[in-house]
Amino acid sequence: MSLARLMATAWRQNLLVSVLVELTYRCNLDCFFCYNDLSLKGEPLSREQYFRFFDELRDLEVLHLALSGGEPLAHPDFLALGARARELGFVVRIKSNGHALRGELARRIRDEIDPFLVEVSLHGATAATHDRQTRVPGSFERLLANLAEVRALGLRVKLNSTLTAWNEGEIEAMFALADTLGLPLQVDPEVTPRDDGGREPLAVTPSRDGVLRLFRLQTERGRASDAIIPASARSADENVPVPTDKHCGAGSSGLAVDPFGNIYPCVQWRWPVGNLHSQSLRQIWQGAAGLAAVRELTTRAKGVVESHGPRGFLLNFCPGAAAAHTGDPLAVYPAALQRRELLEQVLAAEARRPLLPVVR
Amino acid sequence: MTDIHPSTVLRRRPDVRYRRIEGEAVVLRQSAAEVLVLNGVGADVLDLADGRRPVGEWIDVLAREYGADREVDRETVMRDVLDFAAEAAAAGLLEPVTAEDDG
Ligand SMILES: C[S@@+](CC[C@H](N)C(=O)[O-])C[C@H]1O[C@@H](n2cnc3c(N)ncnc32)[C@H](O)[C@@H]1O
Numbered sequence: 488m489s490l491a492r493l494m495a496t497a498w499r500q501n502l503l504v505s506v507l508v509e510l511t512y513r514c515n516l517d518c519f520f521c522y523n524d525l526s527l528k529g530e531p532l533s534r535e536q537y538f539r540f541f542d543e544l545r546d547l548e549v550l551h552l553a554l555s556g557g558e559p560l561a562h563p564d565f566l567a568l569g570a571r572a573r574e575l576g577f578v579v580r581i582k583s584n585g586h587a588l589r590g591e592l593a594r595r596i597r598d599e600i601d602p603f604l605v606e607v608s609l610h611g612a613t614a615a616t617h618d619r620q621t622r623v624p625g626s627f628e629r630l631l632a633n634l635a636e637v638r639a640l641g642l643r644v645k646l647n648s649t650l651t652a653w654n655e656g657e658i659e660a661m662f663a664l665a666d667t668l669g670l671p672l673q674v675d676p677e678v679t680p681r682d683d684g685g686r687e688p689l690a691v692t693p694s695r696d697g698v699l700r701l702f703r704l705q706t707e708r709g710r711a712s713d714a715i716i717p718a719s720a721r722s723a724d725e726n727v728p729v730p731t732d733k734h735c736g737a738g739s740s741g742l743a744v745d746p747f748g749n750i751y752p753c754v755q756w757r758w759p760v761g762n763l764h765s766q767s768l769r770q771i772w773q774g775a776a777g778l779a780a781v782r783e784l785t786t787r788a789k790g791v792v793e794s795h796g797p798r799g800f801l802l803n804f805c806p807g808a809a810a811a812h813t814g815d816p817l818a819v820y821p822a823a824l825q826r827r828e829l830l831e832q833v834l835a836a837e838a839r840r841p842l843l844p845v846v847r
Numbered sequence: 848m849t850d851i852h853p854s855t856v857l858r859r860r861p862d863v864r865y866r867r868i869e870g871e872a873v874v875l876r877q878s879a880a881e882v883l884v885l886n887g888v889g890a891d892v893l894d895l896a897d898g899r900r901p902v903g904e905w906i907d908v909l910a911r912e913y914g915a916d917r918e919v920d921r922e923t924v925m926r927d928v929l930d931f932a933a934e935a936a937a938a939g940l941l942e943p944v945t946a947e948d949d950g
């Protein structure tokens with residue numbers, strides 16, 4: 488069976504596989520477009536509550552645990568929580584801005600947490616752009632130095648970036664920088680509103696031309712990597728459509744938790760379905776009416792995407808982003824429509840291109 | 848390649864993480880970027896690879912289970928388990944437990 492089929496089974500049977508934990512909203516950077524809602528109030532979960540929560544995740548056989556924020560490294564118990572996650576056997580990912588990822592802390596992360604992957608955010612290919620977005624002068628130079636250090640330590644690192652109006656002119660240079668550093672770079676083409684619905688981050692929404700250039704570049708680079716993956720290494724049923732009842736795994740194979748114990752179906756979909764201060768995860772997982780409603784909505788979202796035809800998947804529709812943009816998780820928002828249109832354009836150009844022989 | 852016999856004792860390597868879904872398993876190794884999907888026999892073997900029971904005992908357990916459920920004979924189970932254990936050891940999912948590990 489392919490991985491896609493197993494994940495579809497997890498969606499159908501509500502098997503929790505991946506959880507993202509926002510440990511704190513404290514942060515040593517101050518990104519202009521950050522989606523975190525810094526006005527959210529509540530009682531932070533204690534170390535003991537996290538330990539109990541992690542035990543519940545283990546009992547539910549969760550595989551992936553991502554530690555995010557805010558800046559997760561800024562949580563006072565970060566190392567203890569990460570080490571506990573490792574001890575319980577999760578595949579641990581750390582999503583960090585990389586600003587504090589150096590020296591003793593970086594070494595202890597490697598030795599005590601041994602993360603599967605550290606995902607670090609890159610905001611530009613130059614100090615001017617990166618620091619403009621993070622609003623911390625010197626953050627770019629420090630990031631480059633830290634990346635060299637953590638690579639030398641043997642930590643596995645990936646770069647993440649969000650395309651914005653400020654960095655879209657440097658996108659080629661960002662990929663080139665990633666190549667020079669020997670790190671993979673994943674670029675998200677969409678700026679989302681703040682978690683409380685605030686639209687200020689949208690001021691740096693990338694231009695249509697910027698998104699198109701990114702898609703062309705990604706296709707180009709994808710084609711290069713396609714050429715070096717032998718067909719025999721791909722699973723036989725990879726291209727067979729996967730029967731599934733839901734559009735995505737929000738609230739069925741995945742969920743997210745904020746620093747105050749609120750549980751959400753996904754990091755993007757900020758509809759609280761319970762709180763760990765008053766309920767156990769098992770109670771929420773099995774009984775929350777909000778979660779049942781979310782699962783029903785992800786089933787209906789599948790119909791919404793299908794109503795856009797066989798290429799509806801190019802919308803890369805996200806009900807969470809839809810809820811943030813419009814208040815309605817089933818509304819196909821303009822950024823998704825633009826994405827489909829631009830991807831169709833790129834794919835059509837691809838189809839016209841003669842296939843080149845692979846030269847090794 | 849590790850030679851696997853019914854008396855060999857194997858365990859999951861410490862960096863192996865997996866989740867069973869409908870009898871099969873999604874498997875990751877810390878050191879490798881790829882995600883593997885194992886069939887039922889592979890997933891059962893991962894469950895059994897606790898570093899204490901020799902491979903022969905896995906065969907007993909699975910022959911009983913599959914024999915009752917699916918009428919699979921012991922010879923077939925033995926062949927499948929030995930083949931998979933060898934492949935899994937070569938792929939870095941399982942490792943032999945030596946006398947020093949025990950001591
Ligand atoms: C909120 S941060 C948390 C982890 C860590 N502080 C970091 O910056 O990587 C997670 C990721 O979301 C991205 N991000 C923040 N605000 C965003 C927004 N409004 N739209 C899209 N991506 C955003 C960040 O650049 C980062 O890659």
Ligand code: SF4
Nearest residue numbers: 514516518521557584
């Ligand atoms: S570093 Fe991450 S959490 Fe901090 S402000 Fe930037 S995006 Fe937000």
